[in-house]
Amino acid sequence: MMKKLKKRQNCLRENSKKLSRMTVAKLQQKENLRASSNIALIPQNWSLRREYSQDKRGRERLAWELPDFIKRIGVVKVRQLLRERENRKTKKVMIRKWGRLKLRSRISKTSKVRF
Numbered sequence: 001m002m003k004k005l006k007k008r009q010n011c012l013r014e015n016s017k018k019l020s021r022m023t024v025a026k027l028q029q030k031e032n033l034r035a036s037s038n039i040a041l042i043p044q045n046w047s048l049r050r051e052y053s054q055d056k057r058g059r060e061r062l063a064w065e066l067p068d069f070i071k072r073i074g075v076v077k078v079r080q081l082l083r084e085r086e087n088r089k090t091k092k093v094m095i096r097k098w099g100r101l102k103l104r105s106r107i108s109k110t111s112k113v114r115f
Helices: 004-020 022-040 046-048 068-073 075-110
Strands: none
Touching: 068 075
C-alpha cells in the first residue's frame, strides 16, 4: 500500500515538473490541438461559392456533399455517431415520460371515489 502511494506521489511530482517547464505558448498549442481534433478546416472562400451555400441552392434540395478529403478524415462518421447518441437520449427521455403518464392514468382511474 505504501509503495503505491509513493509511486503516485512521484508521478504527480513528475507531471508538475513537466507542466512547469512548458511555456504558456506550448500549453495553448496543446489545448488547441485537443479542441480541434473533431474539426475539419475549410477554406474561407468556400463560403462564397454558390454550390456550398444553402440559401442559394434552395430548401427543397438536399444538403451538399462534403468534398472527398473531408470524407477521408472521418468527420461524417463522428457527426453521425453524435446524432445517434442524441436521438437515443431523447427516446429514453420520451419513454420515461410515457411511463409516468401511464402510471398517473392508472392511479387516477383506481383512486376514484364513489359517493
